[in-house]
Amino acid sequence: MVESGKKTQIVVVGGGAAGLELATRLGAHFGREKFDIILVEKNRTHIWKPLLHEVAAGSLDANLDEVGYRSHCHRWGYRYFYGQLEGIDRDSRHVLIAPIRDEDGREIMGRHRIRYDYLVVAVGSVSNDFGTKGVAEHCLFLDSRVQADRFRAQLLNHCLRVSRTLQNDPDADATVRVDIVGGGATGVELAAELFNAAAALRHYGLEVFDESRLKVTLIEAGPRILPMLPENLADAARAELETLGVRVLTGTPVVEANAQGMVTASGELIGADLKVWAAGVKAPEILKDIGGLETGRGNQLVVRPTLQTTRDDRIFAIGDCCQCVCPGETRPVPPRAQAAHQMAATCFANIRAMIAGRPLKDFHYHDHGSLVSLSRFSTVGSLMGNLVGGRMAIEGRLARFVYLSLYRMHLIAIHGWLKGLALIAVGHVNQIVRPRLKLH
Numbered sequence: 001m002v003e004s005g006k007k008t009q010i011v012v013v014g015g016g017a018a019g020l021e022l023a024t025r026l027g028a029h030f031g032r033e034k035f036d037i038i039l040v041e042k043n044r045t046h047i048w049k050p051l052l053h054e055v056a057a058g059s060l061d062a063n064l065d066e067v068g069y070r071s072h073c074h075r076w077g078y079r080y081f082y083g084q085l086e087g088i089d090r091d092s093r094h095v096l097i098a099p100i101r102d103e104d105g106r107e108i109m110g111r112h113r114i115r116y117d118y119l120v121v122a123v124g125s126v127s128n129d130f131g132t133k134g135v136a137e138h139c140l141f142l143d144s145r146v147q148a149d150r151f152r153a154q155l156l157n158h159c160l161r162v163s164r165t166l167q168n169d170p171d172a173d174a175t176v177r178v179d180i181v182g183g184g185a186t187g188v189e190l191a192a193e194l195f196n197a198a199a200a201l202r203h204y205g206l207e208v209f210d211e212s213r214l215k216v217t218l219i220e221a222g223p224r225i226l227p228m229l230p231e232n233l234a235d236a237a238r239a240e241l242e243t244l245g246v247r248v249l250t251g252t253p254v255v256e257a258n259a260q261g262m263v264t265a266s267g268e269l270i271g272a273d274l275k276v277w278a279a280g281v282k283a284p285e286i287l288k289d290i291g292g293l294e295t296g297r298g299n300q301l302v303v304r305p306t307l308q309t310t311r312d313d314r315i316f317a318i319g320d321c322c323q324c325v326c327p328g329e330t331r332p333v334p335p336r337a338q339a340a341h342q343m344a345a346t347c348f349a350n351i352r353a354m355i356a357g358r359p360l361k362d363f364h365y366h367d368h369g370s371l372v373s374l375s376r377f378s379t380v381g382s383l384m385g386n387l388v389g390g391r392m393a394i395e396g397r398l399a400r401f402v403y404l405s406l407y408r409m410h411l412i413a414i415h416g417w418l419k420g421l422a423l424i425a426v427g428h429v430n431q432i433v434r435p436r437l438k439l440h
């Protein structure tokens with residue numbers, strides 16, 4: 001049991017884009033004297049999720065960008081508890097943490113209970129396979145660093161196999177085939193990043209391998225890719241992908257994944273060495289009916305505009321795992337990094353208000369637009385500009401700059417201005433001095 005006398009305990013579960021920003025602000029604001037801010041997280045390090053497709057392709061070394069929770073909490077005045085949420089006891093106000101096991105399954109620490117005065121659930125989302133046959137067994141996902149690393153290891157093995165085959169027989173029909181299901185930002189960005197990585201491989205010992213050996217098929221059930229972007233920008237992204245060599249299929253639902261590849265509704269088998277599922281997200285299964293709280297579509301905790309759960313004022317939910325409809329809107333806030341960032345700020349203000357006995361404010365989502373990075377080849381997107389009074393399409397360097405600024409804002413939110421700016425500068429230096437690919 002994690003207790004600390006009469007201190008007010010604020011527990012944040014999930015140290016991702018939303019939860020880590022919130023725990024940082026709570027720790028910095030409330031300090032350790034009268035408050036105990038506890039972050040419960042099932043991983044030991046944090047990597048900003050929108051970087052995962054770059055980690056998967058090898059164009060980003062996650063070791064350089066990840067944040068260790070232990071050192072971070074020491075700096076920012078919160079406590080980090082390594083563990084996985086498995087339940088909420090609302091009567092006694094405790095969160096239940098599953099037993100912690102080592103890699104061999106041996107129990108290191110038994111089941112735990114952590115008392116809370118205020119609880120924030122920020123456990124994010126996982127890929128949704130919509131129950132499609134064979135997907136869980138045969139596909140890779142990009143939900144975590146471990147999964148991105150697994151993808152990269154398998155990709156490199158296949159590139160090595162093709163490279164060896166070509167060394168022995170330069171005319172061999174040897175390729176690495178990758179099927180990506182889902183034409184949203186994750187699928188599109190991964191497809192482009194793979195070509196960036198493949199082009200760099202020949203500089204690192206795979207001399208006979210080049211991007212023409214990469215066969216990527218992007219499969220989308222809907223009528224077009226990137227539905228969140230205006231049609232002309234989505235068309236531009238599609239044209240860019242096709243120029244790279246990506247086969248883009250739209251209006252093509254996948255009904256099964258098997259060891260050979262993806263089976264479409266028309267019965268076609270699209271063969272693949274690597275299969276990636278990136279066709280939508282849902283909140284983790286554990287949230288379903290957790291603590292008797294109201295859950296909506298895809299296990300999301302339903303919250304009021306104040307981000308408090310509908311059945312418990314002391315429990316907030318933020319980020320991908322909550323279903324929030326803002327005042328005057330009909331559709332829920334989308335599962336996006338910018339929404340997570342904004343919700344962390346509102347939740348912080350509302351917890352302060354609640355403690356001070358002031359009224360809470362409603363969350364209003366400010367959609368600053370959507371940007372999709374086609375690796376070094378292009379960036380496309382649209383900005384919702386107050387200045388331009390509507391949606392403004394942007395491409396190229398400006399779009400790349402705005403795309404990167406979302407991550408920079410996250411860095412500043414979790415490290416403060418000084419260290420955040422220093423890390424941004426270090427990132428630029430690393431681009432020059434470090435290898436272009438992570439090869440192990």
Ligand SMILES: Cc1cc2nc3c(=O)[nH]c(=O)nc-3n(C[C@H](O)[C@H](O)[C@H](O)COP(=O)(O)OP(=O)(O)OC[C@H]3O[C@@H](n4cnc5c(N)ncnc54)[C@H](O)[C@@H]3O)c2cc1C
Pocket residue numbers: 013014015016017018019040041042043048049050051052053083084085086122123124125142143185186284286318319320321335336337338339340371
């Ligand atoms: C490849 C990829 C690219 C993306 N690109 C973009 C983009 O360009 N722009 C954009 O706006 N959004 C993008 N997104 C979406 C964005 O990453 C998410 O919307 C954002 O990370 C949500 O933040 P979050 O804090 O809710 O969840 P997360 O950042 O996922 O954090 C959730 C945290 O909770 C922890 N956790 C989960 N379950 C438990 C548990 N039971 N107990 C304890 N801890 C737990 C996880 O380990 C994780 O650290 C992308 C996502 C992916 C996968």
